[in-house]
Amino acid sequence: MALLEVRDLTVVFQRKGEEPFRAVDGVSFDVEPGQTVGLVGESGCGKSVTSLAIMGLLPKRGAKITGTVSYDGTDLLKLSDREMRDRRGRDLGMVFQDPLSSLNPVVPIGLQVTEVLERHRGMPRKEAMIEAKDLLDKVGIPDPNRRLKEYPHQLSGGMRQRALIAIALACRPKLLIADEPTTALDVTIQAQILSLMKELVQDLGTALVMITHDLGVVAGLCDEVNVLYGGKVVEKAMRHKLFAEPRHPYTHGLLASIPRLDAAPGEKLTPIRGSVADNIPWTSACAFAPRCPNALDVCRAETPAEVEKLGRLLRCHNPVVPGTPAAEEVPV
Amino acid sequence: MSETLVSVQDMKVHFPIKRGVFMDRTVGYVYAVDGVDLEIKRGETYGLVGESGCGKSTLGRAMLRLNEPTAGKMVFDGQDFSALKGEELRKMRRRIQMVFQDPLSSLDPRQSVESILIEGLRAHDLDEGKESTSKRLRELLSAVGLPSTALRKYPHEFSGGQRQRIGIARALALNPDLIVADEPVSALDVSVQAQVVNLLEELQDQFGLTYLVIAHDLAVVKHISDRVGVMYLGGLVEEATAEDLYAEPLHPYTRALLSAIPVPDPVVEDRRERILLAGDLPSPANPPSGCRFHTRCPWRQASRCDTERPALRELKPGHKVACHYAEQIQSGEIQPHEVKPILVEEGDTLSPDIPLVGPASVTEALNP
Numbered sequence: 025m026a027l028l029e030v031r032d033l034t035v036v037f038q039r040k041g042e043e044p045f046r047a048v049d050g051v052s053f054d055v056e057p058g059q060t061v062g063l064v065g066e067s068g069c070g071k072s073v074t075s076l077a078i079m080g081l082l083p084k085r086g087a088k089i090t091g092t093v094s095y096d097g098t099d100l101l102k103l104s105d106r107e108m109r110d111r112r113g114r115d116l117g118m119v120f121q122d123p124l125s126s127l128n129p130v131v132p133i134g135l136q137v138t139e140v141l142e143r144h145r146g147m148p149r150k151e152a153m154i155e156a157k158d159l160l161d162k163v164g165i166p167d168p169n170r171r172l173k174e175y176p177h178q179l180s181g182g183m184r185q186r187a188l189i190a191i192a193l194a195c196r197p198k199l200l201i202a203d204e205p206t207t208a209l210d211v212t213i214q215a216q217i218l219s220l221m222k223e224l225v226q227d228l229g230t231a232l233v234m235i236t237h238d239l240g241v242v243a244g245l246c247d248e249v250n251v252l253y254g255g256k257v258v259e260k261a262m263r264h265k266l267f268a269e270p271r272h273p274y275t276h277g278l279l280a281s282i283p284r285l286d287a288a289p290g291e292k293l294t295p296i297r298g299s300v301a302d303n304i305p306w307t308s309a310c311a312f313a314p315r316c317p318n319a320l321d322v323c324r325a326e327t328p329a330e331v332e333k334l335g336r337l338l339r340c341h342n343p344v345v346p347g348t349p350a351a352e353e354v355p356v
Numbered sequence: 357m358s359e360t361l362v363s364v365q366d367m368k369v370h371f372p373i374k375r376g377v378f379m380d381r382t383v384g385y386v387y388a389v390d391g392v393d394l395e396i397k398r399g400e401t402y403g404l405v406g407e408s409g410c411g412k413s414t415l416g417r418a419m420l421r422l423n424e425p426t427a428g429k430m431v432f433d434g435q436d437f438s439a440l441k442g443e444e445l446r447k448m449r450r451r452i453q454m455v456f457q458d459p460l461s462s463l464d465p466r467q468s469v470e471s472i473l474i475e476g477l478r479a480h481d482l483d484e485g486k487e488s489t490s491k492r493l494r495e496l497l498s499a500v501g502l503p504s505t506a507l508r509k510y511p512h513e514f515s516g517g518q519r520q521r522i523g524i525a526r527a528l529a530l531n532p533d534l535i536v537a538d539e540p541v542s543a544l545d546v547s548v549q550a551q552v553v554n555l556l557e558e559l560q561d562q563f564g565l566t567y568l569v570i571a572h573d574l575a576v577v578k579h580i581s582d583r584v585g586v587m588y589l590g591g592l593v594e595e596a597t598a599e600d601l602y603a604e605p606l607h608p609y610t611r612a613l614l615s616a617i618p619v620p621d622p623v624v625e626d627r628r629e630r631i632l633l634a635g636d637l638p639s640p641a642n643p644p645s646g647c648r649f650h651t652r653c654p655w656r657q658a659s660r661c662d663t664e665r666p667a668l669r670e671l672k673p674g675h676k677v678a679c680h681y682a683e684q685i686q687s688g689e690i691q692p693h694e695v696k697p698i699l700v701e702e703g704d705t706l707s708p709d710i711p712l713v714g715p716a717s718v719t720e721a722l723n724p
Contacts, residue, residue, distance in 0.1 A: 215633075240620045281546055286602075
């Protein structure tokens with residue numbers, strides 16, 4: 025059985041006097057122990073809301089969550105707040121995008137690490153301090169003894185992210201959710217953090233859910249990739265398969281629109297026309313249809329079902345035939 | 357008409373760090389840009405890359421005199437731009453326009469698109485009657501791919517990509533020779549980024565523009581630029597054509613930077629060798645002695661690196677590098693070694709040789 029089974033997860037935000045907004049719309053995926061799963065998509069595709077829903081961090085009022093999220097056999101969505109608090113940080117770790125706003129600015133780093141150890145592993149303060157030092161050392165923070173006493177603003181962005189990873193891994197969770205962990209960092213620091221995460225995940229056997237907009241990050245890190253669009257998974261495949269032969273027009277379009285370092289000189293980019301604002305609701309059509317170069321009449325009349333074909337899960341009426349170039353941009 | 361449009365000579369921008377209440381003593385400087393020479397040819401795209409804090413944006417702004425440079429000059433089309441004053445400077449500004457990173461904060465939310473575009477035309481007396489102006493505005497909008505109905509709308513009614521198009525139309529309105537684009541696509545989603553990158557390229561062909569593109573994303577810069585300059589801590593470390601730079605990076609920093617960028621292809625990613633840099637960027641207020649990169653350089657040698665600042669020298673035609681040992685590194689004579697990360701203090705921006713005297717706040721001055 026998979027470590028984490030997300031089935032038909034739906035998050036609807038109710039807004040007073042406005043239409044309810046379906047941020048996540050029936051997302052299902054599995055995470056096996058030790059596996060790295062990627063959730064990719066552009067802003068507004070529901071990737072972050074998915075992770076917050078799994079962690080039980082969405083507000084009770086306003087957000088209506090349905091579906092099941094079973095972790096090791098228990099449905100996390102049915103747990104009480106108290107039970108969920110016991111699990112967060114112990115069984116499930118999370119690393120957020122902006123390390124400065126997710127660390128407490130008025131508490132020294134050391135205390136923020138030992139807090140987790142005391143709360144979940146019942147360690148006495150002294151022992152926890154020694155463990156915290158080891159943890160900071162493990163995530164590559166130089167001079168950990170001194171850093172334990174310092175405050176978040178005294179650390180650089182990369183060091184803060186390392187400290188956050190140390191906190192997330194303090195209780196050796198079986199599952200780590202990383203929401204855009206490197207987006208706020210420079211590329212050379214991003215490379216450091218990614219290689220650190222890869223190493224730690226391998227050493228500890230932690231399963232990782234990697235949420236990012238950067239297909240390059242996914243290509244080097246994830247075993248399985250879920251591509252999200254408008255709150256639904258549109259394509260799910262193992263990474264080699266997905267990148268070698270993207271079949272959903274959205275995945276295909278994304279890959280064609282990224283400038284690549286190893287591209288031949290003078291190669292043109294092929295953008296996806298329009299923007300997310302052009303989406304139509306999934307209820308009776310494909311949300312991507314207005315931007316899709318492959319769109320047929322049926323795409324605007326019928327919601328495509330998620331079916332297993334071509335060695336992957338695909339939600340599309342008219343998948344891309346491999347080898348065809350992405351369609352030329354039509355000026356809007 | 358000479359081939360070189362812009363020539364920057366030994367440009368320096370040092371920001372003073374002030375302390376104290378009564379006297380505003382200067383206790384040090386942030387060496388944001390510290391001696392940069394570069395040339396941009398007519399009709400080419402020059403890409404300036406580097407990580408945050410390397411001074412690339414400050415350099416761009418100093419060239420336009422949005423920040424006054426501390427030293428050095430910029431020669432624009434044969435005229436010394438840094439010596440211009442008053443009306444002459446204002447007239448010259450028409451020929452150099454800028455596109456900013458965040459399209460929402462660089463557009464006035466209470467100005468309609470028409471008013472945004474017309475403002476520059478009026479300021480430079482290019483508004484010649486209602487009819488010709490409205491024709492010009494329509495041309496501009498169609499050049500950047502917006503419908504003419506956009507004229508009466510306000511910035512908040514557009515998506516991020518469309519707002520960036522308005523910013524570009526505003527820059528184009530005055531028929532400039534040079535457009536300085538500071539991170540033109542980094543605030544946009546990937547699928548929209550490509551639209552704006554393609555638009556910039558099309559406009560260049562159409563209007564014969566010269567670009568200076570400042571960005572942190574080397575893949576974008578490589579795609580759009582003819583020549584690329586890599587900056588590190590206020591100085592250029594390497595300059596070459598985009599292909600050469602990628603095919604044969606000579607400076608250790610460029611190598612590390614290139615190897616750090618993820619490529620969306622698992623086959624390439626699995627094979628790649630990463631050069632991981634140890635530690636963080638040192639503070640530009642207290643830059644390392646000698647070569648600025650020596651504290652993180654895996655190829656650092658015992659002599660010269662920490663004492664002598666390497667000058668940019670031409671190793672091959674059109675390929676300049678600022679490294680004492682570039683030849684030996686390229687031939688493999690010098691092999692990379694382990695680097696121990698050096699602590700970089702965030703906020704610890706002052707050089708230790710400046711004595712801190714006098715009160716630092718009112719409370720301190722009143723209760724010594």
